[in-house]
Amino acid sequence: MPRIASCLRYCLWPSLLLAGWAQADEPLKTAVADLRYGVALYHYYQQDYVSAIAELMVADSRDGIQGHSDNPELIAGGISLAFGMQNHAESVFNQILQDERRPQSVRDAAWFYLGKLHYTRGDWAAANQAFNRVSAGFSPGLRAQLQALQINILIRNENFSQLTPKQIEQQELGSWSPYSLFNLGAAHARLGKFDQAQPFFNALADMDETGDIRRRKIHWAMQDKAYTALGYAYLAEKKYAAAIREFTKVRLEGSYANQALLGYGWAAVAQEEYTKALQPWQLLRSRSLMYPAVQESLLALPYAYEKLNAQGEAVAAYEQAEELLAREIQLIRDMRATLTEGELLTLIDSKPLPAKEAQAALQTTGDGVTAVITDDGQNWLKLDSTSIIKTRSAYLSELFAQSRFQTAVLELRDLLRLQRLLQAWQPKLQAYRDLLQEKQALRGRQERQLAQSAFAAQTRALQARRDEFAARLEQITAADDYLALADEETRELQARVTRAGETIARMQAAGQATDELAQRHKMFAGILIWRAAQHYPIALAAQQRELAQIDSTLAAAQKTLANIDEITATSLDIQPLLARLLALQTETAGRLQATDELIAAQTRLLREQVDQQLASHELRLKNYLSQAHLAVARLYDAELRRQPE
Template identity: 40%
Template sequence: MRTFSLRAWLLAVGLGASCTTLADEPLPSSVADLRYGVTLYEYYQSNYFGALSELMVAEARGGIQGHSDNPELIAGSIGLAFGMEQRAGDVFTRLLDASRPQAVRDTAWFYLGKLQYQQGDWAGARQSFEQVSADIDQRLTHELAVMRLQILLRNDDFKEARALYEAADNPEQWGELANYNLGVALGREGDAVAAQTYLNRVVSTPLRVNPEQQKIQRALRDRAYTASGYVHIQQGEYDKAVAQFQKVRLSGPYSDRALLGLGWAYASKQDWPNALSPWQKLANGSLQQASVLESLMAVPWAYEQLGADVDALAAYEGAEQVFMGELQKVEAIRQQLSQQLLLNSIRQSDTRGNQSWFALDLDQALQPEVAFLGEVFARNDFQTRVQAIRDLLFLQSTLADWQQKLGIYADLLVQRGQVRTEKLARMNEQGKLQQEAALRDEKSRLAAWLFSVEKNRDYLALLTDEDAIDNLEIVDGALENLAALNEDDDYEEELRQLNFYRGILLWNAQESFSANLWEQKRSLQLLDKELENLASNQMSLQKAIDEAPEILPYQQRMGLLDQRIAAESVALEQQLASEEAALRAQLDQALNDHKVRVKNYLARARLSIARLYDERLKQ
């Protein structure tokens, strides 16, 4: 099963270099690369797909800077959690280079061994774990020890397993699962005393506060009580076996084996009435459980021991009908496998929550064939295949979303190009890009005029008093009129007065000339500054126009991405079809195996029926 957590490791390495312990320096409170922070955020939101995608994008764009080997370790670890075993193995193998820090190599060996452990390569996992130094971060030592212990148990190396267990500074650190595995293994070996010791440690551990942890603890307790009961049966301690079986919760997931064992414990004492009770209760369970199949045959057998042959015959015939109905159900499901029942059953689970295991929709679970598939899928050997299909369905949905977004982006690019073209056309039409040159020409003309005025001391050119200008125009007009009159007439006095008034006006203009000249020069200076600002703005505008990204390359890139997504979608469809075919074959084999088991029990039931009828005929 692909259950996995990175939290312990993330806390171990912090956000910086992974070569110091928390006692040496505090955890960093910031990240050096934003993409690394985004990756951690996505991970802690349980969005492993997003976290891995962020790392892969960062890798394509030059990698994450400032965090040593941590990004690679996270990439490999998330890949391992997400089922990308080949990618995870490649990453961890690359991190084993001698140039890497010892802490990094230890972590890589640990996760490489864990990958091999999950793949069932016990020898390879053991070799990898042996490469881990004693300086590995303490947060990983417990899980490492548990996996080492489990490998020893799988290799039937019980002596070394017990030595490893007892070598721990605090035996309580092993936890309930390690105690349970060791107890069950020793029980199968016949070491009942040692087995009971470890199983008792499972049930004596105080319940934790966390509800989820409590749920796991209670399930392990049920399994430990059940295993302990069977060990007692092996030792002929039937009363103790009954006591252990009765501690198992009837509402728990492991009550079937406990009920079966409880019946056999009573049967071993020849207490047939009490043996019947748990077996009859168990007979109503799912026939995919071997204990239920066995109970259907155990009930009539117990009736026979009580001498109730009529009840025994009825129970055998009832079991026969149940077995025949189960065979019909198996055949019906097999026929429907070609009608998309398989994928539809998986699609009924929420593919958006792609991090969790397969869970049937409650409404659909009411359908018998789907409920049957759900029980099959819940088995460990189906989990990996089912989760792979769910991941592929999630990726298929993601690609469809991306393809839709690409269409939207393409439309946005077209609209952006149209808006840019329209703006440039309006600017060219209004001549905004040529305004600065025309204004500079006008400014040069004004400067030349002012220079001429100053040089020629043209007082009247800078005259700004409107009354004075009007009076000067009147005087000049009068002088022109006098000049046009008959020369014989005497206008000398009028001419003298007009020239006098004109002189006064010229005097006043001369008095204000310097101030007016300074004001005009100041205006030219301000105009120079405004022209400089205009030139700067036009340069910025021209630069923005020149350096603005071209739409065409983006459109070409969008086209390539669209083709790539289309190709990936085709490959995804092919892989989905391949995984579905493999799952169908696996399910078909499981159905065949189940059918064979049911047929065997059906044959036993019919033989028992025939035997009872034969005995009655002989009477």
Template identity: 70%
Template structure:
């Protein structure tokens, strides 16, 4: 379980850790000073990392987040790094480091994650330089990870000869010490320095097992791997008894039991203890043929029979191996034919299963004739979880090695994201069409409304009412200023008063002719006074009625003005529909183009995945064919030897 490639990803849930580390001296906050930061944290703790990052980036384009120091930038950089947005993460960290006024804890975090960024890119020199800028006050847990990364860089640079157990501080490495010991042991073993390799492997094997169940299981597996590696190093040194001693320390139910059993058998054969070799190889023979160690045992077991002189058992074992190998080769060919690009797309685009559901589907006893079963799980839906889980899992040993690779899992995540994007774009095309139809319908409704309003001659009505209103207003002003009660009298009173006025004119003419008009003047004056009195009594009510009518005209004019303004607004907004329609047309072209590009990328990515799967299965098929050829030759050789012994 080497961590040289996965060591970077183990702590990608970094944002919360960074916040704690850089604010260790501050009192815990019980509320957020900026609502946008609170929203980003909400999405972050809901594991909705894209929404959290988007909230931070939107806030940054405005006036930033106030009241939380450097935390938002560190979170944005960390999440960006975890999601593979390396350029954005690098820009964030460099921005932090350019400001010399930043606290040392913030600068330490930025240098550390910038170093990890260089590490992922394979720029070992830049990574070392960044790590060297981190102070000794950096958070111990993250500093332990950094020390492990620095040792990995030295291993890659072939500069680890001086790294001995006595100058490595396991306490400083903390939880990373088992992986560091294994990586150093493996490096020495590759160089043929088995003595040094055995020291590191032995140190790893002697580490006390932790109480945490998940860590305990991982540590047991790592120790099994160490025992197996020590055993094979002794085997290379021809120290067979010591090799067997180490192989027997490996748990029989562990993932490295098959390799240990195979090595145990070959160590016994090297000592010509063929009976002893049969024990582990017969146990291997009973296990699933999908494992390479079990496949090799199919030929190793009859070889031991041959050495024991049991030629009949050897022939039978070789023939049984032929049958089993041929069946397994056919199984792989069927898998290669089944796992087409379409099947892979269907699998990757399917609904994810929970961890418990996936465990039930993938359990060994659920397998039928070794058929492939692979599922997409919901515990690997985001990049931040790739340190401990996989998005796609399989029970097939032939594909386990491929599926366990970070590059394959990343490619699956990329393809899954592309499939989601494809669905999103496919859904947007009809939405844009519907939006366009709505705008066209809205434009048609507005045009019809304009025509209807024009037919009502709103402008002519307004002009006519304005003229009437002006006339009434002038009349009322004259009547009110002169207190002309008779102007507002009823028709009968005005008609009588007109007759009185004509009578007075007649009296004037009669008087001028020398006639006596005193009685007529008295009567005319009396009747005129009565009529004026009657008009004066009704004057206030009639004046109020006229003013009410004037107000009604004003209300009608206001409504007409409002209608005219509405017409103008309709006309103005109708002009905005055309630019929107043009923009919609551009968007439709963009979406179609993006959909076409996405389709091409999906085809390309699925093709690459299919090639990886087929190459992996082809490699297994080739190895099985080699074993099958060896079994054929062994059977032919034994038959030939038997024929030679028979008398002519």
């Protein structure tokens, strides 16, 4: 593939963003043992991380999740860390580490994420201390990331001089190795130690990537970056031929081609090979003027013409530069006027596009301010591999590539989502309140109808029958009236004995002899009383149970009436709900107002960042334009001086 350029004149520090969480090693499960864990996993794999962490936190506030070892805690800590909930993540990991009974794999994961937490806070000592607590048996993929972060800590602490490319290769950093090599080379270059930076850039340039096409493209871009960095390192050491050799290795279609073309030209100028410098600079001038290297070439090209004593070509090139720079300055001013807070908010709140559609949308547009929101970067856990907002504009690409800007965009999208949620709940809460008020009114109407129904009359009738039954039973008990509770057969015999007694009485009144009959009547009457007395306790208990059942039924009916009266009179079950709904409406309105204010502040912050970025480009273009004006004036003045008076 054609090559020639790849990195900026100054070696940049690529940020290593946090990757998503990884579970500790554990036997594979084919089913979930706890429904709440299953729900959390469902939300997690749907990329609905807010619902996932909410499910885990709700479960934790109750009785926890059973049957899944330490996985739920690691998930909760990892998601919390990815979402910037650093305090909660730290408490989760510290809680895991305080339990010495935890498996080593779990403790390793906790130490790793706790170290990353300190790393994001810039506490390099605490981060390194946590990383050093991770055992040698930690997951190889994450251990490679851990070692890359440790190398970055050494760079931050300016304690990296002892590291060599060979040591980096021996650490088996995997896909992190190119970044570590470049970071170390860039660190030496920033200190002006270009001879020590070159071995790292050479090691990166010599690496061979045989992975998938995506990894190969990333590797080629890193190699282009290394070639360009080597070129500028040689340029700083005045090794111009070596610099040109490295610049020519950069791919022409690569993202660093412009910087390499510019450096190639300056290396040629340093050797006074001005014709050779014209070739890359003429190619640069044909490219989009958005790129700083192209802008610089507008002044570098006529400078080379001047060195070749081609004054006419130099004046023409300077004047063309004036025209192009003035047009570009106006373009940036139009962009600054166009990118208002409302326009940014509309863009950020727009529907995200799949990666392929986003790429196609950016490729089919010009080099203006077009930007898109992608769905492959719409969650916090993917910030290490992609961006949520992308643009073709070189004026904004540097700003958009910054993690703080992407984080601000994510925060704004979360706020917009929360705003929509609160706005959706406002009419729902009002609808619920209207329903409860209608229910209260309906209950009042039903109570009035109930008061006119037969239920109360039936309750009063039951009360009257109960009182009558209780009074009769009390009389029987007080008089020990055994026969009153006798069985049916005994009562029939008692009736016959009573009739016999009446017959004996009539016979006595007629003067008949009844001594023997009276004696037998008295004996049968005594037998009946004895028989009734034997059955009396059983019958009395049965009557008392029946009375108790009647009392229970009556009490239930009276309680129902009392509850109806109380509820309809005071609406005890509705009034608390109405009060709670009112409180929720007030809270929702307050939270919505606070969210609106945060959205306005966040949008204003993003607008300021965008405007400052464009303003810096405008200032640079103005400087170039001023230099072009002065150069044209200088050449015209020199020409006038050469003419005879």
